[in-house]
Amino acid sequence: MEGRHGQKKEQAESTEALKARQEREAVLVDSKKRDNDALRVTTSLLRKSPDYYTIWNVRRTILQEGFLEGADAETGDKIYSNELEFVQENLKLNPKSYFMWNHRRWCLEHMSNPRWDKELAMVSKFLELDARNCKRYIIRQLDLQDKVSSDKILERAQSEFDYTTTKISQNFSNYSAWHNRSTLLGKLADDMTEEERQATVDNEFDLVKNAIYTDPEDQSAWLYHLWLIGRESRSISILGSSVISFHPLEIVVAFDETVKFVNPPTVSTMVNHLPVPLAGEWKATGTDSTLGTIWIFQQAPGAEYGPTVELVVFEDDVCSFRLGARLHSAVCFELETVEKDLSKISGRLGRLVVGKNLMCDVTKRIGHVPDPDGTLDTQKENRKHTVTSLTTSDSLDDRTALLEREIAVVRELNEIEPDSKWPIQILSMLLSELRQTVRIHSTQAKLLDDECIELQEKLITIDPLRQERYEDRRTQLVFGRETLHLIKDGKRFPEVEFEEDLPPSLDLSMRGLTHIPISAYLVHLHTLNLDSNAITSTRFIRNLLNVRHVNLANNMIKRLEGLQHAPSLEILTLENNLIARWEDVVAGFVFWGEGKLGRTGGHVKVLLGNNPVVENEGGEYVLEKRWEDVGEVGLEIQWKSEELRLAEEALVAAEGVASTSESHMEAIRRVSTTVVEFDAGPGTA
């Protein structure tokens, strides 16, 4: 039921045949007959219109009530076999008809003795006609057989697997065959010894190598290649945590990727060395507050807490976009609440990694000094790593050797076909995979980063259709390289975390960035320079809880957003961007300070010189906003030039009163227009 495809324009229409059919249909709809006549009418109708699903339903009702009721198993199977023949005959004309396959499935499910071998032989024929519903059908068949016997499944999977081998050897470019191969091998591998698996893997690598050397642009084979190599599952990391407000108590936790809380982590206060849970609410700084890299706990009003507050995040509390990704182990933070100087708080506080039985350990842990590398968990190194999608091994050496071998294969191909896109693309992915296995701050890591970045630049030139995707990937890599110094060095598959001392400013100007990939890395910053990049959105600012100055001059911003959690923001430089409308400036401030974060009052300057808005809205170029009362956020936005603001302040100082009349506002607009005619250049703040 997906509309009609592939109809050539010269198709003829016949109205004669139509009339007769309409009559028959009328008969059918009224009829309550359950005999051969009725069945014949449906046969005729379904030949003409195989997707007329109601007629299929009628046909099954006729069969059930008129023929199958009371029939013995043998008679029943005969009737179903006739139906299968009917369907098969019609499938030749219309192999894509979903409802035809559906009827076939119904027959097989109801037969007492279905002939699977015949069925699969028949399906194989239709596979050659490229019928998607047919594919769905095969999978269904295999599932159905699960109920029968496991021997049969293996046998069937093996013969299906051999079938994909035949198909692939005829033509490598067969996405369905490669896909089926991966699901079937998954099933078959369950029954193999590790040796057999290894032999199978070697064989598969040979086959896929053959395919990619035959056609380096064959994405089906490449996708299978990637599946075979597999992806290493990396844990979700908590970068750090800190208290950002005392009344009410607010705690921030920074993750290295977007996560969702499955269970809200517990915040407790210590009473007599025992943790007592503190009531409160968790919110992410994301759009809908249920997804984000930065999470903020806000204490419920009125709850008391002692000098030490403890935050515990269990393995199962968070999940991320990556299937199965989770925290490696429970994480516990001890947060001191006696420090009253807010300006000193940034980055992370103490961190302990503890074992599974955390709640038992909590009381014992008081006064415990963690190991130098911050870990107490002896199981940490005992993880099982996947070397390929089919083998399992603990050996890092095996994994590294495999990656290096396959990287060599792809490199060689890339040398023969330097302008072929897929080898470059896969090479870049494998290098990133290898990057996971080396120390964060090592020279090899740096070399791998540099090469991956170069590869993206090459891809941009040879595959312009997907230019922006490569630019986004390049941005991720460059951003990772430029923020590496904020992250502690670590070993393989690290759970990354912040360095002890984080610098308050960061210069990322002129890096060709299209966006900020992991803004949680910047949560501690006071000053961020992003001058002269290709950034299109300010949404990342929502995670910059401490930021005072952001320089986004010479980017591609059209609209301000995400400023709600940045009440510390004082200067936002946006000169030379694409902001065209006043509403697009104001939009950023409507909820400014909504996530109040314990600050009181705010005052931001937004420099807008050389944006289309300057001309469109009458020449003003500085937005000034005072934030005094959360209840009135959005009402106090004033729109005027810096010069005018100074002049106005001088006026108020001289006269001692502030005018609020309409005429005064008009004067502002008029005067400011004049001002800007003299001075609309960038960077005058």
Next chain:
Amino acid sequence: MLPLVNGSSSTLDPLAPELLMDLHVKYIQALDTKKNDLEYWLTEHLRVNGIYWGITALQILGHPEALDQEQIVEYLVKCQHENGGFGGHIDHDTHILSTLSAVQVLITYDRLDAINVDKVVDYVVSLQNEDGSFSGDSWGETDTRFIFCAINCLSLLKRLDDKRLDLPKTIDYIVRCRNFDGGFGSSPGGESHAAQVYVCVGTLTILNALHHIDADQLGWWLSERQLKNGGLNGRPEKLEDVCYSWWVLSSLSMMRRVHWIDAPKLTLFILEAQDTETGGIADRPGNLPDVFHTNFGIAGLSLLGYPGLVAVDPVYCMPRHVIQRIGLDKH
């Protein structure tokens, strides 16, 4: 609520063909007058779906008045059965596909008052299976498409809180349909296909469970659907088709990655599939147009920001202002 209309765009090629808006309106209006054509009869079981495709295209084109609303509502009421579901036409059996289409049309018209909503909910809820998936009707097997239709329908009716539903199981089922390449199939183990990706991403978006999607991985696979001629295919090594403009683009839009394909090239491909004589859009240039591809072609153009078109919602494939009116806007 006023329709949100795409503004003018300076990036359009002045030599490119234009969207023949008036001709498409006429094409859709004429569909119902061809009652004696074989084609009309052969697609009778799709009549209710056809109405949804037709009126949605008209809404996006900014001509909601081009078909008689009263007549359509009256017709749809006749398609509702005692069990609460809708058939594809009067006297046709109920199916989730036609039920969703009927609900979409009635909500677009703000005419849910014309039908028994409780019964629709009963019908859709009755289609949920043990494993969390949904069947298409009381006979049919399950398919991720039917899951999306059911969840979409209940979401539009604001009845996802129905106590009889098990939504965590539905999410689990969808996750089981996910493949290594990031895409989704029609059932667990099924190969990735762009239309199945749309229904799975749509279901997870509605159920607020998008965290089950690896957007970089899936976005990569989806953006590789674009071919040199600008059109999009549904799987590797297959032909391009106008309707994939919608399946691929809406999925990328839900993941905020529409920019990962070349918009001007895709726009051109869709425009070249227009029938310049009769109006309507075909699956690819040179083929016969139909209302299905006309709708998804125009909806795709709207997502691409084609000037003058009413904004479409990428999840529900209905005008954005309608989705805002009923309070389901996620943007």
